[in-house]
Amino acid sequence: MHRKIACLIVLLFAVSTPVLAQKNDVSFSIGAVATSSQTTILGGLFCTIGNPNCGGPFNSSTGTGVAFEGAYTRQVFNFGGAASLGVELPLVGVPGRDLNVKLLGVPLTTFSQSSLFFTPSARIKFLPSSPVSPFFSLGGGLAHHEGGVNQGTFQFGSGAGSAINRGALQFGGGVDFKTPLPHIGLRVEVRDFLARGLNESSGLTHVSPDRQHNIFAGGGLVFRF
Numbered sequence: 001m002h003r004k005i006a007c008l009i010v011l012l013f014a015v016s017t018p019v020l021a022q023k024n025d026v027s028f029s030i031g032a033v034a035t036s037s038q039t040t041i042l043g044g045l046f047c048t049i050g051n052p053n054c055g056g057p058f059n060s061s062t063g064t065g066v067a068f069e070g071a072y073t074r075q076v077f078n079f080g081g082a083a084s085l086g087v088e089l090p091l092v093g094v095p096g097r098d099l100n101v102k103l104l105g106v107p108l109t110t111f112s113q114s115s116l117f118f119t120p121s122a123r124i125k126f127l128p129s130s131p132v133s134p135f136f137s138l139g140g141g142l143a144h145h146e147g148g149v150n151q152g153t154f155q156f157g158s159g160a161g162s163a164i165n166r167g168a169l170q171f172g173g174g175v176d177f178k179t180p181l182p183h184i185g186l187r188v189e190v191r192d193f194l195a196r197g198l199n200e201s202s203g204l205t206h207v208s209p210d211r212q213h214n215i216f217a218g219g220g221l222v223f224r225f
Helices: 002-021
Strands: 024-035 038-042 058-062 065-078 083-103 106-118 121-126 132-151 163-178 184-195 205-208 212-224
Touching: 024 083, 024 184, 065 212, 083 132, 083 184, 132 184
Parallel strands: none
Antiparallel strands: 024 065, 024 212, 038 058, 038 205, 058 083, 065 083, 083 106, 083 121, 106 132, 121 132, 132 163, 163 184, 184 212
């Protein structure tokens, strides 16, 4: 009897270990981030009589740059194998990119901008035990921007040439693919981090749109344990 109980415990442990192993995953992805443009109009002391272009519009565009992402997810609920719900902690870093400012198509100045996005999220994954598992993620957190002038002397906006934190909304999704290796998979994904950039409206400036889309697209490895 003791021998049978011991064998049963060993069997249950052997069966449950792979199941528990699938409750956590860590992913590492590399890709690119594209950021939407903004328009700034100046007023007040910036304008002088007889200069119709003093207030702009000034068009700001950020170059597409390489980005790196790391994410940890803990499964909270499993809905009978059809879907699972998890808590996700994605972190995306974007090294220095050029932010170009133009007036009527004429370049005025260039900033160097780097960004970091951390947005705890809820993730729902469909068919988590299947070879192909799509997922959707939604959450919010912080966007950290740092910028400085590379060339030119004209600056505007309260965030130019500084480091600043913004609130950020994250939404996106992707697909996980299983591999012959039991704990390693592949991932492709697209996420949008909606947040204010370095510039924001003030008493002397109006920035439109108020928030920018920072779209990350990439792929990498997933480690399940």
